[in-house]
Amino acid sequence: MDDSIKLLEKIMDICAYRQKILASNIANADTPKYKAKDLNFQEELKRAVETDEQSYKIIEASTTMPNRDENTVNIEVEMTKVAETMLMYNTATQLISTKIRMIKSAVKGGS
Amino acid sequence: MTEIKNINDLLGKSLQDLKNLQGSEKESFEQALKDAIKEASQVEQEAQKAIESFSKGELSIHQVVLAMEKADMTLQTLIQVRNKVLTAYDEIWRMQV
Numbered sequence: 001m002d003d004s005i006k007l008l009e010k011i012m013d014i015c016a017y018r019q020k021i022l023a024s025n026i027a028n029a030d031t032p033k034y035k036a037k038d039l040n041f042q043e044e045l046k047r048a049v050e051t052d053e054q055s056y057k058i059i060e061a062s063t064t065m066p067n068r069d070e071n072t073v074n075i076e077v078e079m080t081k082v083a084e085t086m087l088m089y090n091t092a093t094q095l096i097s098t099k100i101r102m103i104k105s106a107v108k109g110g111s
Numbered sequence: 112m113t114e115i116k117n118i119n120d121l122l123g124k125s126l127q128d129l130k131n132l133q134g135s136e137k138e139s140f141e142q143a144l145k146d147a148i149k150e151a152s153q154v155e156q157e158a159q160k161a162i163e164s165f166s167k168g169e170l171s172i173h174q175v176v177l178a179m180e181k182a183d184m185t186l187q188t189l190i191q192v193r194n195k196v197l198t199a200y201d202e203i204w205r206m207q208v
Contacts, residue, residue, distance in 0.1 A: 004162040011166055042168055049166075091172045095162060098179045102155075102186050109190060 008096040010048045014041060015089035017056055022082050025061075025073050032069035036061040038081070041088075144196070151182075151189045158182035 021037050028034040038061035047053060063072040161178035164170040 002159055004159045007162060007166050045166055087172065091165075091176065094176060095179050098183050102183050105187060105190055109194065 005096060005099055007049060008092045008099070010045060011092040012089060012096070013054075014039070014044050014048065014056065015085050015092065018085050019082065019089070021058065022078055022085065025078050026075065026082075029071070029073045029075055029078075032071060034071050034073060036063060036072045036074070036078070144192075147189060147192065151185045154185045155182045 018039055018041065021039065025036045025038075037058050039056050039058055044056050048056075061072070061077075064074060064077075066072050067074075158178045158181065161170055161175045165172070165175040
């Protein structure tokens with residue numbers, strides 16, 4: 001079978017994981033000395049496709065300027081990232097469901 | 112993608128006129144069907160390539176979704192045409208001679 005289902009699955013995996021990281025960033029917006037975390041989407045996807053690994057490398061997110069208490073979480077930036085990740089996830093979901101529908105119609109021969 | 116053609120051009124003609132069609136106007140049913148299948152396969156490959164470039168961030172969301180929907184529509188059309196052809200074949204096969 002073609003690779004696109006596997007590829008979309010990886011995209012969804014990484015998006016779900018990134019969403020978790022972003023959620024924990026937002027939850028720690030008031031924690032002193034907390035550094036905002038993130039992952040490099042393109043890099044992780046490339047690695048996931050090539051090596052079939054399930055672990056992701058978490059990096060420290062680049063930040064505009066540290067807040068009080070040396071906390072680097074910026075809520076607006078995090079919300080933008082959440083929106084971006086959700087858009088990517090929803091698109092992958094839509095693509096995979098179309099793909100599956102196509103395969104099913106090929107199997108059933110229409111109707 | 113094969114253009115959807117208006118059949119009004121064909122409807123006004125007699126059988127003799129249709130037999131006299133020349134060149135690109137004349138196309139065998141078999142060839143048309145083969146072309147359609149080839150094209151459906153090609154459109155699907157394009158959709159897969161679109162997904163690959165989307166995952167690399169080279170293609171935007173609307174483009175990849177459109178490519179996918181195009182492939183889906185082509186496949187659904189192909190399946191319906193296939194079903195009609197098979198029904199026609201069945202009917203001819205059952206015909207009393």
